[in-house]
Amino acid sequence: MVISFASCANVKEYQKSRINDSEMALSNRKVEKNELNFQSYREAASGANAGKTGGGCGCN
Amino acid sequence: MCRLNAYSQAKQDSTVNKSPYIINSTPKQDSTHFNPRKMRLDEINFVTSYYSQNGDHSAVTGGIGTEKVTDIANGLDLNFVWTNHNNNKNTLALGLGFDYHTAASQAYVSKTGASSPSGTRIYPSADWTVENSKTGNTFGVGAYLSNEYNYKSLGADVHYSVKTDNKNGEFSVKLQGYFDNVRLIYPSDLMPATTVITNNYGDHGNDGHRDNFGTSPRKTYNASFAYSQIINSRLQIAFLADVVGQNGLLSLPFHRVYFSNGSDAIEKLPSSRFKLPVGFRANYFLGDNIILRSYYRYYADSWGVRSSTANLEVVYKVSPFFSISPFYRYYTQTAARYFSPYEEASPTQQYFTSNYEYADFHSQFFGVGFRVAPPKGVFGWQGLHELEIRYGHYAQSTDLVSNVISLDLGFK
Numbered sequence: 001m002v003i004s005f006a007s008c009a010n011v012k013e014y015q016k017s018r019i020n021d022s023e024m025a026l027s028n029r030k031v032e033k034n035e036l037n038f039q040s041y042r043e044a045a046s047g048a049n050a051g052k053t054g055g056g057c058g059c060n
Numbered sequence: 061m062c063r064l065n066a067y068s069q070a071k072q073d074s075t076v077n078k079s080p081y082i083i084n085s086t087p088k089q090d091s092t093h094f095n096p097r098k099m100r101l102d103e104i105n106f107v108t109s110y111y112s113q114n115g116d117h118s119a120v121t122g123g124i125g126t127e128k129v130t131d132i133a134n135g136l137d138l139n140f141v142w143t144n145h146n147n148n149k150n151t152l153a154l155g156l157g158f159d160y161h162t163a164a165s166q167a168y169v170s171k172t173g174a175s176s177p178s179g180t181r182i183y184p185s186a187d188w189t190v191e192n193s194k195t196g197n198t199f200g201v202g203a204y205l206s207n208e209y210n211y212k213s214l215g216a217d218v219h220y221s222v223k224t225d226n227k228n229g230e231f232s233v234k235l236q237g238y239f240d241n242v243r244l245i246y247p248s249d250l251m252p253a254t255t256v257i258t259n260n261y262g263d264h265g266n267d268g269h270r271d272n273f274g275t276s277p278r279k280t281y282n283a284s285f286a287y288s289q290i291i292n293s294r295l296q297i298a299f300l301a302d303v304v305g306q307n308g309l310l311s312l313p314f315h316r317v318y319f320s321n322g323s324d325a326i327e328k329l330p331s332s333r334f335k336l337p338v339g340f341r342a343n344y345f346l347g348d349n350i351i352l353r354s355y356y357r358y359y360a361d362s363w364g365v366r367s368s369t370a371n372l373e374v375v376y377k378v379s380p381f382f383s384i385s386p387f388y389r390y391y392t393q394t395a396a397r398y399f400s401p402y403e404e405a406s407p408t409q410q411y412f413t414s415n416y417e418y419a420d421f422h423s424q425f426f427g428v429g430f431r432v433a434p435p436k437g438v439f440g441w442q443g444l445h446e447l448e449i450r451y452g453h454y455a456q457s458t459d460l461v462s463n464v465i466s467l468d469l470g471f472k
Contacts, residue, residue, distance in 0.1 A: 010226050015293040018345040023353070023375045023383060023431070026288050026298040026341050031429065031448040031468035034109035034133045038464065039425070042456070044393050044418050045359035045367035047282070047302035048339030 099142040099152075104471040109133045115416075115460030118165035120247070122316040122324065123402040123414030127460060128164040133157065147193040151200075155185040169314045171249040181208040189219075196223040198232075210243040210314075212275075228290040238280040244273045244313050250326050278308035294345040300357075304335035317400070317414050319407040327413045329398060334362040351375035353385075359393075365418065367393035373429075381434040387452075388426045395420040416458050427452030433470075446470035 011019065018024065028036060028049065040046040115127030135157040142150050159181040167177040189200030197220075204215035221232035246252065281304070288298040308331060315327035339357040346352055352374060359367040373387035396418035398411040405412040429450035438444040448468040455461045 011228055011290045011293050013227075016290070018294055019290055019296055021345065021351065022433075023351050023385075024296065024343045024345060026296060026343060029429070029448065029450070029468070030105055030107055030137075030470070031450045031466045033107055033135060034111065034131075034466055035425075035450075035452060035464055037133070038111055038113075038131070038454075038462065039391075042417060042454075042460065042462075043367070043391060043423070044361070044363075044365040044396060045335075045337060045357070045369065045391075047284075047304055047335060047359070048300040048337035048357050049355070 097143045099140050102141040103139040105137040106469045107135045109466040111464045113462035117416040117458055119315040119415035120165040120168050122318040126164040131161040133159045149191040151189045153187040157183040169247055179209050210245050213238055213240040230288050232286045234284040236282040240278040241275040242309050243275050246313050247316055276309035280306045296343055298341040300339035302337050306333045317405055317412045318403045319405050321407055328411050336360050349377040364397035365393055383431045385429040392422040421457045423456040425452055425454045443471050445472045
């Protein structure tokens, strides 16, 4: 799959004005950090979102 | 300054994709143009949040009782950058977090409700990453510490990413380990006879300074994999997967369970857990002023929990410098096989919990974010390059509800 994507996509640097918009980033927003924390404590599932999968208690 | 220069470059070159809303973008730097440079403070980020929660299924009181929580979380991140003799870019990210919470249920670690209902957490972190100026590949290491009264966590990671030849794809891997210690604080009515009550979690209030609670370890090992790909000039996607193994004390000693025969005990869970979350992100630039940010995750673990999470955020760029972003998240999970509500667990079960984190439920989370990032700085202050405010309302089918409001300030 990785090889397939790598071979078919060829977007030049000058075509990346939209892709490079900071709100297009494939990551969580910094302002979401504490939301992700409380979700990982209130819900059984976590991970696969570049967030934490361990560390910290969230006991309360 | 580099943001403006990069924009100028993009403006000259992108005649086909010209958009009135790209001035606010932060184009990735072309690493081939780095000049050797001494360490400098590149960016400061400060995030603060206020979280308020209410519910009626506290694990401390066996699946009944108040879940009222307030939490003020603050995090400061400093990013230092420099280039070495090979023109490789180095980034040192230092973070410090400080939280203060109140939790009504915490008072009922003591049967009489006399335990302290508040606490603090402090969590410093450090990460060093070096980026190859020619290939864009990165390598880094990180460390993390979290300290609160009843829980200490020490973490470390190593991460590596490699770009495809055309720089439109990137594969990354991160190996993490967390080495935690859980302080063995028991409910006052279920405390082993050998435990001396001497601190503010016990029946005696704040009158002590000596204890023999002891600790128990909890270890987490995590391998994270991600592949991101630019599909075309408007769409990029990412596949994410974690493989997580935990062992040690995975329950909490001050969580009560009330059995169907009227007896009670502290929560008991297996000493190992395997988690497998896989996720997918797709971000699409629609027209000139709308960005669709989507996310889906499927999760399964060895305790029987199966979960799906779907998230959609619509970013509307009112102007090149100001955007409004409503979002909606839906989450659903099945119960862990060890979960039972209040007075429904059988005393013959090997493992049992009444923590509603492991219950069968679904939740919805929605709200809106505002982002301001003018080229001359927020409020005309050049140093403050970004301000973001976000509010969200969360509701579980267990009747737990919460509200969270966060502020992010970015300084350069």
